[in-house]
Amino acid sequence: MSRIAQIFRYPVKGLSPEPMSKAELSPGRAIPLDRAFALAHGSTQFDAVNPKFLPKSKFLMLARNERLAALRCRYQDESQELIIEREGKQVARGRLDMPVGRQMIEQFFAAYMGEEVRGSPKLLRARNHTFSDMPRHCLSLINISSLRELERVMKVPLDPLRFRANLYFDTGLPWQEFDWCEEGGGADIKIGNEVVVRAFSRTQRCAATNVNLETASRDANIPLQLQQAFGHADMGIYLEVIQGGTIKPGDAVTPAE
Numbered sequence: 327m328s329r330i331a332q333i334f335r336y337p338v339k340g341l342s343p344e345p346m347s348k349a350e351l352s353p354g355r356a357i358p359l360d361r362a363f364a365l366a367h368g369s370t371q372f373d374a375v376n377p378k379f380l381p382k383s384k385f386l387m388l389a390r391n392e393r394l395a396a397l398r399c400r401y402q403d404e405s406q407e408l409i410i411e412r413e414g415k416q417v418a419r420g421r422l423d424m425p426v427g428r429q430m431i432e433q434f435f436a437a438y439m440g441e442e443v444r445g446s447p448k449l450l451r452a453r454n455h456t457f458s459d460m461p462r463h464c465l466s467l468i469n470i471s472s473l474r475e476l477e478r479v480m481k482v483p484l485d486p487l488r489f490r491a492n493l494y495f496d497t498g499l500p501w502q503e504f505d506w507c508e509e510g511g512g513a514d515i516k517i518g519n520e521v522v523v524r525a526f527s528r529t530q531r532c533a534a535t536n537v538n539l540e541t542a543s544r545d546a547n548i549p550l551q552l553q554q555a556f557g558h559a560d561m562g563i564y565l566e567v568i569q570g571g572t573i574k575p576g577d578a579v580t581p582a583e
Contacts, residue, residue, distance in 0.1 A: 368445015
């Protein structure tokens with residue numbers, strides 16, 4: 327039986343993850359506060375009143391801005407503060423519900439990223455919107471067995487967090503998760519006793535996975551390695567929540583009846 331090993335959210339798109347002891351899921355929604363904020367280039371046009379999906383090139387992201395990996399961020403739900411640390415030291419802090427707080431975060435990234443930012447960076451948020459790489463609310467999932475198969479081919483250990491998933495689990499069989507979203511698929515999966523999710527797409531990998539999260543440098547070409555070894559550049563799948571509820575590490579992952 328497969329079980330959830332870890333759950334993560336990414337409050338700010340492109341920045342570090344936060345482990346979760348549980349997550350409350352609602353139908354058609356992402357994990358609360360997952361990719362709720364994004365650091366956009368100054369040239370990016372975004373309407374917070376009528377938010378639309380934008381490609382990741384409009385934002386600071388690991389695929390192009392590996393220096394982001396040197397930072398650790400924490401979002402405090404009650405105070406709505408974002409805390410940015412580098413090498414264990416606080417380098418920026420601001421309440422994201424207040425203009426001055428957002429400005430402090432934006433000013434830090436303007437200085438830290440320098441010429442990598444097109445114009446002055448803008449910290450964006452919109453009600454009920456997620457800055458996902460997909461144009462819909464979803465969860466991303468990684469099968470640890472598939473990751474181990476990639477490690478076997480590459481002959482090096484890989485930090486699972488390179489793949490920036492919300493849920494990590496292990497079926498014991500590499501690539502089994504792909505069967506859940508093959509043509510004509512869209513299999514329903516039960517997590518724990520309440521939640522039902524539906525697989526709808528494999529996750530095609532980009533240059534973000536090439537970044538070593540400890541050194542903030544590029545030390546691999548994972549999309550190429552996947553393509554050469556397995557004939558595709560995919561690792562993980564996307565899910566949509568069909569039936570809500572609470573999930574936590576240790577919950578069983580089983581085909582829905």
